[in-house]
Amino acid sequence: MKTQFWERSKEINPTLNNLLFKFMRRRVLLGLSKIHTETSPLIHQAWWLLRKRLLPLLCLVSFLAVVQLNSFAPVVAQLPPQPRQEIRGVWLSGNDFSVFRNRSQVQAAMSQLRQLNFNTVYPVVWNDGYTQYPSAVMQKKGVPFFFKGVDGQDVIADIITQARRQGLLAIPWFEFGFMVPLTSELASQHPNWLTQKGDGTQTSISAAGEVAWLNPFHPEVQNFIRELVMEVITKYDADGVQFDDHTSLPVDFGYDKYTIGLYTQETGNPPPSNPQAQAWIKWRADKITAFMVDLQQTVKARKPNAIFSVSPNYYDFAYKLQLQDWLNWVRLGIVDELVMQVYRNDLESFIAQITRPEILETQQVIPTGIGIMAGLRNRPVSLPQIQSQVQASQQRGLGIGFFYYESLWNVAPEPAAQRQEAFAALFPNSALRDISQNTPRQPTFNTISLPLYPKPSLGQRVRGYFLEMAIANGQPRRILLDTGSAGLRVPKEFLGNAPIQRTGQNIKEVLGDGTILEGELVYANVRFGLIPAAEPIPIQIVTSRQCTPQKPNCSAKSGAPFSGIVGVNYSEKSLLYNPLRKLPGNLSNGFIVTGNGGSNKNGSLILGLTAENQVGFKMASWNQQPEINGVPGKRWDSRLSKVCLTLAGSSAKNSCNSAMIADTGTINGLTEFKSASTAGKLKPGVLGSANAVKVAINGIFDYSLVPGKRDGFNRWNLAISPQAEQTIFVNPGIAFFDKYDVLFDQVNGRQGFRSRR
Structure with missing residues (x-):
């Protein structure tokens, strides 16, 4: 097996000594011996933590930290108003479950972590193609569950309960993401869910051994992962969910029949044979990002304060080799904390990774932490190495996450008492966390450019600019951008499976060419490209199209499928209004349309007006109109x-x-x-x-x-x-x-x- 270490980074509260523990994980469960990742240093999750002001002295320190932060000229619209909480976390891996199957040992472990001023645990709930808890979702798939505590108890429920009693956050960790053993029941029963390389190979070598990959672009796979995540959020009183470097796809994959068809349908060409072609990388990475945006919205709809945590590798590796564009996830505002895995022995190399530009950027908007290797069974890590890496992270305002629990002190080169004493010195003060302060945040983009495609998803329009949108978590559809009308109008087939708010109100719109659109007014979540609207927006679900008597040759006459209209004019007459008004932050203040010159290339919709992107424009004024109830902003x-x-x-x-x-x-x-x-x-x-x-x-x-x-x-x-x-x-x-x-x-x-x- 190939050995690879991965890195991560943590959040910025420069003068507060933020700490975060995290353990890297890899377990070979189910009869695959517990050789964890001795032979391959793992790429695993890091948990970053936010730190809370506790005493007047710390209030003063926090004030100084804010002063320092302002000097960084952050790329975000604003910093979170609440004080940052420090993350001091540890991963509870599959190797640890020999300990956590026993209730008394769970209680003792949580108590010990609390005494040493840890504040977060990340128990693994999904790996090796199985859940670590009794899952109704897996039962429906015909996959057996056999992991129980010594008393037959639900181990995950026990860990979460005992952690909460000690004041620790418990954030279940979906370790395997889209990765599964090829021999697992899930892979055997759903072969169409697997993706492959260009030569037909279905497996790759990872820290977990030889593994296959669920196709992250397949809607059935996406629904499966979404169901697992929502089952955990609903079943347990968890404080959030965490996804690591395996919520991704190795760059060589994506040459399965489904993905080839989807890419060809959307681009007009088959995927390039070179898996590292830039457009092919971006297309796949953007698809994974779109899924994560929808998944985060689904989680937040159920539990608004839940922490949506990500524990990736360093960005250049994550994006180019794993199609995991986590920096874009941060900028999109869907990540509440980030812990970048940095499993390296050399301190100089370690520091080089935790000072990368993407970490400095992330620090300015969310709690950011570093995943530090505490040791593996056959590869122990010395206490001085741990101490030096923790201190280097703390000096840069970063939290810590340790991989994994047993290697903190139970499986270590130094005596347990000595290790525990050292951790107590690293975290001398309590730093409890409170998810009530984890409020939704806005994307950090002041402006962003979205492609305008020359052809729609449906219909036979001669020319137009079509914006890719996803409605109610549906598949992305290319909808006509209309700067001459207001309101989003789509056929019901464009809706996904996310909840919508029905009004029962039927509305009628007459287009300039004489087409009459009729249908119900509803409210639903909408994503513009990768940007989610800040809240549900009004939509007309078009169920009838016909021509006015005065214009019998309107577009409805041909019977061509309706490709939808997204009207972005600010001269609204009533509901519906311009849906771009509901974009988050600065992105809602206006937009620019750049055409394609009549070519088959994409144009651009630039969201968010800034001083820079307004250069060269000559302005003409509009006349203000009376405001209309229900239409936000000026008309x-x-x-x-x-x-x-x-x-x-x-x-x-x-x-x-x-x-x-x-x-x-x-x-x-x-x-x-x-x-x-x-x-x-x-x-x-x-x-x-x-x-x-x-x-x-x-x-x-x-x-x-x-x-x-x-x-x-x-x-x-x-x-x-x-x-x-x-x-x-x-x-x-x-x-x-x-x-x-x-x-x-x-x-x-x-x-x-x-x-x-």
């Missing part, structure tokens, strides 16, 4: 006024009394005249090349087009509508975004334009 009339129009062959010769909207939802350009006299000799319908169009706002943009016959590129229509509100109304359609980046500022009521060529 604006996003039709620009005093727009100058010149339309060859008409009476519009640099007429600067026009109104205009920048609308990605409209394929072709349109000029609407209230009076036929303004049209001159022009007739309603499609304009020809003789009818050159020029639309401009002096000093802001100057757009011209020669009408042609290509939908979405140069086709331009004329309409005469005596009932129209505006004397002259212009919608240049999606082709306008081929030439201009367009900014929507919902805070200040402005629209910006930046020439792209």
Whole structure:
């Protein structure tokens, strides 16, 4: 077996002596001898801890820590308002369960940890393809359970109960993640759940020996892991859940039939033969991230204060070789604590890892800890090495997590009493933790760019920009981004299995082309790319589409599947409102649409306006509208006024009394005249090349087009509508975004334009 050590890092409260213990794990359960990972130093979870102010003196120290933190110029919108709690944790691995099967020994162990000022335990609940507790989920899968205490008790329940009595947090640890033995019942009964390498190989060599990998992209696998996690959260009074380096996938995997089909469907090409191709790595890593976002939302819906803990390897290794983009998880706001595994003997190498940039960044937003190896059965770790690594971590404001319990002092080169005395000196003061302070936090992005795809998941639209969204934990769908309307409208097939709030209220929306959408108003969780909305948003579940009598040739006539619409205009009439208003933090303050120039490449939706990404835009103001109950934030009339129009062959010769909207939802350009006299000799319908169009706002943009016959590129229509509100109304359609980046500022009521060529 290959030997590999992994590292981790902990949270920042620079002047509070944060400590965190964590033990690295690896057990070979079920008859595979307890050789733990002697022959292969494991990559395992580190638990980072937050530290609580206890006395006036510590209050003063905390104040100084905040002053220091502010000097780091954090990349996050804000630091958590509550004082940080210090994590001093230890993993209870499979090797430890010879001890923890006995109730009296559990009680003694928890009491001893409390006396030595530890504050967190991480009992393993999932490894080797089995649960360490009686699981109804596994029973339904036909997988037997045979691990019990000496008195037939539920060992996990006993550990959690005894830990809580001692004031310790108990955070169950899903050690194996997507990893299972190929010979396990689960792998044998569900061969379609396994993924493979390009050559068809189904296994890899890990610290646990030869293992197979459940396909993290398969919905049945995702549901299985989700059910296990929610079973633990529901069954036990646990303080959270922890996932380590195996909630990932080795980079060589992903060449199974299901994943190849999914990748081909989404990208139009089969996966590259090189498993380390950057786009292929990112696609798979993003899929795992999306699952973790949904999993965190599911956990928080059941237990809002639960700690969502992650214990990975150092980032460069985790992302490139295990597709585990944990730094993005931190930035997305789904991780409550991080303990980076750093199982190294050399102190210089150890320090190099705990001072990496991603650790410094993470320290500024969440408690961050370092996983330290306390020893293995056949590879003991000396007390001086442990002490030096703990002290190096403490000096940098990092907590500690030890792997694993027995190697703290029961299986060690020094006498137990000497080891215990040393741990007492490392943690001289009590640092109890309280999950009531673990409140939801916002992503640390001030801005982020999401791809806009040229094709939808369903339907046959000629051109459009489609944003990938997941609704109620459903599969990601590419939905039409419409800057000309407001509200999210999707078919019921787009909903996942997460709870939704039904209203029973049927609503109707008439689109510009005469399509009538009808369906119930509901509220559900939504994810924009990888960004979850801060709370459920209103959605129209469309169950009926038809055309108005005035426009019988609307888009509903063809019978093509409805690919959904996400309307992001700020001129809401009522519910539904622009769902981007419910993005967390700075991401809700506005957005920028960057087109693709009419190519098959992706455009971009840039969420969150900053001073940097507004450079080069020329601004035009909107008019503020009365607020509407139920619509958050300011409401604006996003039709620009005093727009100058010149339309060859008409009476519009640099007429600067026009109104205009920048609308990605409209394929072709349109000029609407209230009076036929303004049209001159022009007739309603499609304009020809003789009818050159020029639309401009002096000093802001100057757009011209020669009408042609290509939908979405140069086709331009004329309409005469005596009932129209505006004397002259212009919608240049999606082709306008081929030439201009367009900014929507919902805070200040402005629209910006930046020439792209």
